[in-house]
Amino acid sequence: xxxxxxxxxxxxxxxxxxxxxxxxxxxxxxxxxxxxxxxxxxxxxxxxxxxxxxxxxxxxxxxxxxxxxxxxxxxxxxxxxxxxxxxxxxxxxxxxxxxxxxxxxxxxxxxxxxxxxxxxxxxxxxxxxxxxxxxxxxxxxxxxxxxxxxx
Amino acid sequence: xxxxxxxxxxxxxxxxxxxxxxxxxxxxxxxxxxxxxxxxxxxxxxxxxxxxxxxxxxxxxxxxxxxxxxxxxxxxxxxxxxxxxxxxxxxxxxxxxxxxxxxxxxxxxxxxxxxxxxxxxxxxxxxxxxxxxxxxxxxxxxxxxxxxxxxxxxxxxxxxxxxxxxxxxxxxxxxxxxxxxxxxxxxxxxxxxxxxxxxxxxxxxxx
Numbered sequence: 630x631x632x633x634x635x636x637x638x639x640x641x642x643x644x645x646x647x648x649x650x651x652x653x654x655x656x657x658x659x660x661x662x663x664x665x666x667x668x669x670x671x672x673x674x675x676x677x678x679x680x681x682x683x684x685x686x687x688x689x690x691x692x693x694x695x696x697x698x699x700x701x702x703x704x705x706x707x708x709x710x711x712x713x714x715x716x717x718x719x720x721x722x723x724x725x726x727x728x729x730x731x732x733x734x735x736x737x738x739x740x741x742x743x744x745x746x747x748x749x750x751x752x753x754x755x756x757x758x759x760x761x762x763x764x765x766x767x768x769x770x771x772x773x774x775x776x777x778x779x780x
Numbered sequence: 781x782x783x784x785x786x787x788x789x790x791x792x793x794x795x796x797x798x799x800x801x802x803x804x805x806x807x808x809x810x811x812x813x814x815x816x817x818x819x820x821x822x823x824x825x826x827x828x829x830x831x832x833x834x835x836x837x838x839x840x841x842x843x844x845x846x847x848x849x850x851x852x853x854x855x856x857x858x859x860x861x862x863x864x865x866x867x868x869x870x871x872x873x874x875x876x877x878x879x880x881x882x883x884x885x886x887x888x889x890x891x892x893x894x895x896x897x898x899x900x901x902x903x904x905x906x907x908x909x910x911x912x913x914x915x916x917x918x919x920x921x922x923x924x925x926x927x928x929x930x931x932x933x934x935x936x937x938x939x940x941x942x943x944x945x946x947x948x949x950x951x952x953x954x955x956x957x958x959x960x961x962x963x964x965x966x967x968x969x970x971x972x973x974x975x976x977x978x979x980x981x982x983x984x985x986x987x
Contacts, residue, residue: 675825678822678825678826678829678902679821679822679826679828679902681821703833704890704894705897707898708901754811754815755905755908756818778905780901
């Protein structure tokens with residue numbers, strides 16, 4: 630008998646297609662898992678609405694949890710604050726500056742370099758290789774890096 | 781917001797997404813090539829999400845309607861492959877769209893309000909991009925002329941009750957708007973291109 634913990638474990642094995650160091654669970658896009666009367670329902674929220682990986686992720690969930698009803702929820706419940714602490718650390722280790730928490734971001738405009746930790750960084754482009762990333766440059770270690778946008 | 785107004789919003793985002801994507805590969809700076817491509821991708825994603833509220837088949841709404849059934853504002857239809865006009869349109873559209881999305885966040889339909897809030901998070905970055913260009917070009921006569929030329933079209937993006945705020949934000953006087961509901965001649969060739977795969981493979985294309 631499948632229970633919710635099993636489903637969460639299975640979902641932890643699905644990598645984000647664009648940043649595969651993270652799982653979908655660490656990315657925070659699995660909003661809920663519900664198992665009742667033998668039916669599995671998984672609610673999933675896109676990061677950005679135009680994300681081309683959306684269908685890919687939905688199919689990956691359906692493949693991993695056969696028979697599950699996967700609902701894509703386009704409300705306001707996902708923000709970058711939903712990325713788990715472990716997910717943030719994995720982003721940093723992979724050279725992506727994790728998004729600042731929303732409250733902090735609104736008050737200060739500090740962006741730290743994921744390589745050397747310096748705050749002496751400048752915005753090169755609000756947009757980057759995917760909608761969720763900006764391009765910045767570290768003045769201290771002279772390293773360009775990708776900044777996960779806070780949304 | 782009623783269905784026709786939501787359809788208008790989705791059509792605006794779809795058509796502007798196509799128009800702005802025309803810069804992919806040929807923008808005057810590499811950074812803008814990347815920016816316009818990303819912004820277009822977001823706008824088309826917003827269109828898909830709004831069509832999905834209206835129908836179980838968002839692709840059919842996006843691509844299977846007749847040309848005259850598109851509800852987009854004439855502003856987004858214009859084929860403006862010239863940088864000053866393109867930037868003027870981006871800025872004007874974002875100002876108008878912010879007013880519309882802010883109102884929509886208080887919509888009585890929770891699904892609409894929730895989606896509007898999600899769209900707004902992404903649009904914040906489009907606005908930063910547009911404001912950055914506006915700050916840089918606002919004193920340039922060529923940019924100012926483009927803004928004046930597009931102003932009647934910009935008024936047409938919003939319903940009459942929201943235009944007062946647009947007038948005060950942009951700082952130009954109220955003039956006769958180029959209203960939604962009559963498509964410009966420039967939409968035809970775009971519609972041809974946008975729908976060509978769906979029309980040539982009605983049973984569905986497979987890749």
